[in-house]
Amino acid sequence: MPKRKSDIPAIERGFQRALEEAPAAISLRKGPDHRCVFVNRAHLESTDGRPQLGRAFAEAFPELAAQGFVKIFDRVYATGEPFVADGRRADVPTVPGGPLKERYWNLTFQATHNDDGVIDGVSTFAFDVTDHVRARREAEEARRQYDELVNTLGIVVWRVDPEGWRPEWVRGHVAEVLGIEPEAALQPEAWWAGIHPDDVEVVRAARSSVRRAEYRVEYRRLTGDEAWRWIAESGQLRQEAGAEQPSAWGLLQDVTERVLHRQERERLQDHLLHVQKLESLGVLAGGVAHDFNNLLTAILGNASLAEMQLTTGHPATRAVNSMVAAARRASDLTRQLLAFSGRGHFKVLPTDVNEQVVELTVLLEASIPKKVNLRIEPHENLPLVAADGSQLSQVLMNLVINGAEAIDEQGGTVVVRTGVQVLEQGDLLSVGPFAAAAPGAFVFVEVSDSGAGMDESTLARIFDPFFTTKVNGRGLGLAAVQGIIRGHQGLIRVYSEPGRGTTFKVFLPALTRGALQYPPAETPAGRLNGTVLVVDDEPSVREFARAALEFGGYRVVEAADGRLGVDAFRALAGEIDVVLLDLTMPRMSGEEALSEMRKIRPATRVILSSGYNEVEATRRLVGRASVEFIQKPYTVRELLALLGARTTS
Structure with missing residues (x-):
């Protein structure tokens, strides 16, 4: 209250100025038509x-009357109840004669009373909040777009208190990614439940590092469909304006498909590296076997020649016999190396797998332990396969003996089963993306044992050369088996678990009728003399061949490579009866030399020879008229028998 009555005008003027200068838009309107008395x-x-x-x-x-504001004035004036609205839209022009502008206001309409307490007007207070409303709407639109983006990407966005990892809010595909309802995701324990036990510590370490740096971690989580899914989680610390403590913000995304594709790509890369390693080792093994066979040809050949020339009871006979036996064992080792390299089958004929199995198991029954029961289950009317019988026997022998050795003292069973199966491209890819086999019908041989089985680490290495679990093993048996099967355009599968035995399943392409013909029977020359042209780049091989042939009654002409051999053949074509021709030589190969010789004298008998098998060359050449093959190393008897000479000493 004013102290003196004379102070009232001054107070009223001050109050008037305050209203005039107030930031709010203020007006006072009187009467039922709301006529303005102050603004x-x-x-x-x-x-x-x-x-x-x-x-x-x-x-x-x-x-504004058209926008409903007169009705508001009328209601307040009639009832005396105030009208309050936040963010009420009121479009007004901001310049004389200008267009209406969209504006937003916080409004208060309040009834005024006369001295008798009767309503005589309405006062208005308005604050222009257009900028605030627009900012809020922009924020809402940004949040809508953000939510739409989160939903489109299929991710979860989160914010947590890094102390205790307490969730503050979560948005996005919570149910799909985490396997829980959005409300449950606000519980701290939900962020740890469902993580694979092997990944918990990795996740804990990653989340703990958020105060130091941004982190990213991938882990497995059990989702609502009871399946393990791969989740990618990333987070970083952010200090928001006005917040006392920083929060951890981040993303969650289901990356199962990406991880599986990456794992498959890595598996293929590992398989490719493994194939390349085996190919490199195969090339190395084949090269070593070839060179070693050339040396063995001289060693075994000369030793067999000495053996034939020794008289009965000669003191050196025992030593020479031991030399021949040792050379043959070395030859067996080179055959295994050739088999591993996939270059070891030589006589490819239509072969009945059932006959091979029966013949071999009859032999093996006497050599495997009595505690092992060997059972055969052949498939009737089995198609033939194109195979080298001796090489196929080596495969079966390896697999059956391995199966028998895997059975403990309690005894068990080895089952050899044959059959036919059609393999599609997907079946071949399951063995490996670089399998040489083509889709189609396959004859299979399955060798199963009831032994101890193998763990995954052993199973992954069983075909590696020189890997063995046997005390005295060389680790070439299964490597040779794989090489032989690969050389036959087949494939091999292995199934094994610890305590549940092992099954090897070999697939060989089935022959269609007429796909491969039996070669005509070879007719020995049946004579003791003639001229043989020996073409070989190894001097020791030529020296042995000369000695062996001269021992058999032949005259010998030597040539140190294919080109010299062609020159010698051209000069002596009318005198040369047989050509002993090495396949692998510098300057001109045996195949090229044979082609040139055929131009000079087509009917000349030719015996091809090699330290390893040139598979494609021998397939094309051997079986033609007057073309034969002998594998190094060979003995005097084997060479002379092929030539048709008597070999009695």
């Missing part, structure tokens, strides 16, 4: 400055 500067500036004093509201602001 402050802010009210005038918020519109186009049009005259308002003494004018009814509908007259002064027809555009």
Whole structure:
């Protein structure tokens, strides 16, 4: 209350100035038509400055009357109840004669009373909050777009308190990624439940590092469909404006498909590296076997020649016999190396796998332990396969003996089963993307044992050369088996688990009728003399061949490579009866030399020889008229028998 009555005008003037200068748009309107009796500067500036004093509201602001504001005035004036609204839209022009502008206001309409307490007017207070509303709407639109992006990407966005990893909010595909409802994701324990036990510590370490740096971790989580899914989680620390403590923000995404594709790509890369390693080792093994066979040809050949020339009871006979036996064992080792390299089959004929199995198991029954029961289950009407019988026997022998040795003292069973199966491209890819076999019908031989089985680490290495679990093993048996099967355009599968035995399943392409013909029977020359041209780049082989042939009654002409051999053949074509021709030589190969010789004298008998098998060359050449093959190393008897000479000493 004013101290003196004379102070009232001053107070009223001060109050008047306060209203005039107030930031809110203030007006006072009297009577039922809401005629303006007071309007402050802010009210005038918020519109186009049009005259308002003494004018009814509908007259002064027809555009606002059309927007329903007269009704608001009428209701407040009639009831005395105030009207309060936040963010109410009221479109007004901001310059004289200008267009209506979209504006938003916080409004308060309050009834005024006369001295008798009767309502005589309405006062208005308005704050322009257009910028705030627009900012809020932009934020809402940004959040909508953000949520839409999160939903489109199929991710989860989260914010947690790094102390205790307490979730503050979570958005996105919570149910799909985490396998829980969005409400449950706000519970701290939900962020740890379902993580694979092997991944818990990795996740814990990653989340603990968020205070130091941004982190990213991949782990397995059990989702709502009871399946393990791979989750990629990333997070970083962020200090928000106005927040006392920073929060951890991050993303979760289901990356199962990506991880599986990556694992498959890595598996293929590992398989490719393994194939390349085996190919490199195969080339090395084949090269070593070839060179070693050339040496063995001289060693075994000369030793067999000495053996034939020794008289009965000669003191050197025992030593020479031991030399021959040792050379033959070395030859067996080179055959295994050739088999591993896939270059070891030489006489490819239509072969009945059932006959091979029966013949071999009859022999093996006497050599495997009595505690092992060997059972055969042949498939009737089995198609033939194109195979080298001796090489196929080596495969079966390796697999059956391995199966028998895997059975413990309690005894068990080895089952050899044959059959036919059609393999599609997908079946071949399951063995490996680089399998040489083509889709189609295959004859299979399955060798199963009831032994101890193998763990995954052993199973992954069983075909590696020189890997063995046997005390005295060389680790070439299964490597040779794989090489032989690969050389036959087949494939091999292995199934094994610890305590549940092992099964090897060999697939060989089935022959269609007429696909491979039996070669005509070879007719020995049946004579003791003649001229033989020996073409070989190894001097020791030529020296032995000369000695062996001269021992058999032949005259010998030597040539140190294919080109010299052709020259010698051209000069002596009328005298040469047989050509002993090495396949692998510098300057001109045996195949090229044979082609040139055929141009000179087509009917000349030719015996091809090699330290390893040139598979494609021998397939094309051997079986033609007057073309035969002998594998190094060979003895005097084997060479002379092929030539048709008597070999008695």
